[in-house]
Amino acid sequence: MDISKIIKIAVVGPESTGKSTMSAYLAKHYNTVWVPEYAREYCENLTAPPTWQDEINMFEGQLALEKEYLPKANKILICDTTFITVKIWSDQMFGQSPQQVLDALPNYHYDLYLLLDIDLPWQDDPLRDFPDMREHFMEVWHKELKALNANYTVISGTGQDRYKKAVMAIDICLNHDF
Template sequence: MENTVSPIKKIAVVGPESTGKSTMSAYLAKHYQTIWVPEYAREYCEKLTEPPTWQDEINMFYGQLALEAGMQPQANKLLICDTTFITVKIWSDQMFGSSPQEVLDELPKRPYDLYLLLNIDLPWEEDPLRDFPEMREHFMDVWYKELDALNANYKVISGIGPERYQGAVAAIDDFLKTAV
């Protein structure tokens, strides 16, 4: 009988600003001995001298897709993604009142196997690329709505320090037990 290798499972670490997505992604990649895809928008926005435009949002969408596709072959069974291009939809809706059509078209076509929605129970940390400390509850509600609209498989991860990491590992381990 031929030995078949299961396809890469994609785990998205998502949530509002300042919920520890990058730190969690790095931790999970180390724990599962794989790689993690950084948030393309962070690097992109660090180079901007003005607020992002509609075209910038489209560029970030395509950049996130390319970065993820380029890194997936290096993954060891799991690809941990520090956010997804859903953030382009969320930010575009907030800033411009609508989203680029290419983003809307691709959302249902590019599901992740599991989303870890990081809760807003961590203290806010200042960062020049963070904009809405007073809107964390609003954006948490938006994430619920977006993931529900996609009929996404997601778990909310709460807690501080080790409790948060243990919750994320438990969610992934539970998923892997039932993954086909």
């Protein structure tokens, strides 16, 4: 298949909103692959808080993973987050973002972003840092997606209801694009 015709779906949102679980579910539902979050594995191997260079490495790693998975996709590529996360974290931690990230943002198109709502209970995880800032980060995600003029929809609810809403949003996108 021509990789330029692959529909790219980004599953994004604040910490502990079920992005990886949703990505795996959607990939199975659509019989395709999903790109894991590069930063998760990267940060598991860090022995200190991420540095500026680590943020750049995570940006480059996420792009490389997406490039690796794209030819394996079956019409749709599900992305468990995107490198916008690097911008959001860098802005929070360092007060600014790496220029490479800012330069790349307008050049990476996703056909649909599923912004997962913070209506799921917080799940503790050693790689999660801001349980009391979920509302703040939800606002940041809205702001970033609007700044990109991105096609996005908020996915809320729990259990099967949450999955059904995500599938419905993707199906609408698929029917609109063809």
